[in-house]
Amino acid sequence: MGQYQRLLLVADPTLHQSAAMMRAIALAKASGAALDVRAFVEPVPVTHVWEERIDEVDAQRYQRRYRRWVADEVEQLNAHGLDVTVDVVFTSHPLLDILKSVKALKPDLLIKDVTLEPALKRVFITPLDCHLLRECPVPVHLVNQIRYALPHRVVAAVDPFDPGTQISGLNDAIIQTANALALQCDVPLHLLYAYDLSAAFNGDAPMDTGGWNEDFASELRESQHQTFVALADRHGVPAERRHFVMGHPVPVITEFVEQYLADVVVMGSVHRVGIDRLIGSTTERALYSVPGSILAVRQGGTV
Incomplete structure (x- = not known):
């Protein structure tokens, strides 16, 4: 039996073939999972805003385009031997309707293309992708660029020294999610920890001598390394x-x-409040910086 039973693909609203579509098809074929494809698009545009009037001919043409797309996608995906459903959801609130679909379909994984938003725009408006990282109860695979439809190398990025992730079990969830993907694709799983020694040199550390500070940094590094090794041992990472x-x-x-x-980086998405929420999580910052794709696991996520 495959690692996945059901996948939900949020299709590119332009209805073009995309990297996320290629990844979803490959994973569905490898796992034998059912694939639900949903396009969340704007409702039929009004002709005159001040009258809120919709031209019936334009409306029918608009809807006919999407009905044709649904029929074409079903035919093409069935040709791959997949168990699929395809639908279009007309909505002005895509986040709410995506989350409703997740609740109704209960997929093991939500797959979507990364929408590259300008940095200035992200300052004022939280992108849909970031909302999904924060609120989607199932792992979210945001696909940017792919070399292979099916990943060839998967890396789990963890932070075992953060007390919050230890208490919540987020690191274990990251590794388990990454391992499921690696097993499904029959590829190696790598474990990565970017450790930080800034605490050894900030104002809280004693500054009597440079040597003392170096000793403290060495002790801090060793402590973090031991924590990392223990996590890796627990999950059997070579x-x-x-x-x-x-x-x-x-x-x-x-x-x-x-x-x-690496084709996919599996990371954790931690709920944040206040100024931390405005700054964004490491995963959100990585979304627009790291080449390849991200698979995010939300802290405490359940369907």
């Missing part, structure tokens, strides 16, 4: 696929993906 790298997470992950040609 030593040659454990990567303990000093630096800030996003640059480290970016360099790792480029060096090891």
Whole structure:
């Protein structure tokens, strides 16, 4: 039996073939999972805003385009031997309707193309992708660019030194989700931890001598390494696929993906409030920086 029983693809609203579509088809074929394809598009546009009037001819033409797309997609996906459903949801609130679909269909994975929003726009409007990272109760696979339809290398990016992730079990969920994908694709799973030693050099650390600070940094590094090793041991990750790298997470992950040609980075999405929510999580920042694709696991997510 495959690792996935049901996949939900949020289709590109332009209705063009996309990287996410290729990934969804490949995973569905490899796992034997049912594939639900949904396009969430704007409702029929009104002809005159001040009259809120819809031209019937234009409306029929608009809807006919999507009915034709549904029929074509069903035919093409059935040709792949897939168990599929295809539908169009006309909505002004795609996030709400996507979450409704997740609740109704209970997929193991939601798959969607990354929508590249300008940085300035992201300052004022939270993109749909970020909302999904924060609110979707099932793992979200946001596909940016792909070399292969089916991933060839998967990496789980963890933070075992963060007390929050230890208490919530998020690191274990990240590794389990990454391992399921790696097993399904019959590819190696790598484990990556970008550790930070800034605490050894900030205002809270004693600054009597430089040597003392170096000792503290060494002790902090060793403590983090032991925590990482314990996590890797618990999940049976071989030593040659454990990567303990000093630096800030996003640059480290970016360099790792480029060096090891990783296809998918599995990360955690932690609920944040206040200023942290405005700044965004590491996963949200990685979404627009890391080449390849991200598979996000939300802290405490349930359908």
